[in-house]
Amino acid sequence: MGSPTDIGTSADRYQAFLMPGEKVAMEYKGLRDAAVFTDRRLIVVDPQGLRGRKVSVSSFPWKSVTAFSLENSGTFDLDAEMKICGSGWGVCELEFTKGVDVSAIAAFVNERIFD
Template sequence: MEFRDKPMENLIRLQEKDICKNARALLLDGESIVGAYKTVRDQVIFTTHRIIMVDMQGVTGTRQQIFVLPYRKVLHFGIQTAGFGDPVQASQLTVCFADGHEAKFGFIGQQELFAVANAISRCIL
């Protein structure tokens, strides 16, 4: 997974108990999880302070590459909602950072999209 090259698509809600332990270990006191999602293997966790992206590698997924993207580095973000007749995977969040890169996340359902967008808004506005 390289967030600079391709979006994380078809994100499905993940139970907190299923978040990889290395990502959970990064949480700070007072930081809470807004939403956790997964692709087939990879995970993305939106907290009250940042985005944690986990790239599961290897056959068993025990090797992990973790990216931490703090909301304080977000310049702006955009959302695209699904329209009538659009495929299920039509809601998208694009987050643009101060260093010029952007991360894209495709959600199944708009409710998840707005929950994450509200969390980011609380931190950058």
């Protein structure tokens, strides 16, 4: 996924998928892909193919998340990894660049799935 970016940086890719009143809380952008954490769900934008003209947009509602795990970057690791498990859709895996505050992401997800 990359690193945190200003909210709205990738809005042209996900704006049409937002529901009325849905608020974006965090946005992470990689070279081509993006992850958007909203108050209602996680949206993953993944361009397909060499040119990225075809774009896959996946929506994972917080109410269907059953568990998640985080791996921090260690001494030799250059990234952090998050796995989100959900009822009806399996596992979504996200990789973040070194230096991403995964504890902030974990706190945000905890607030959404344990309400």
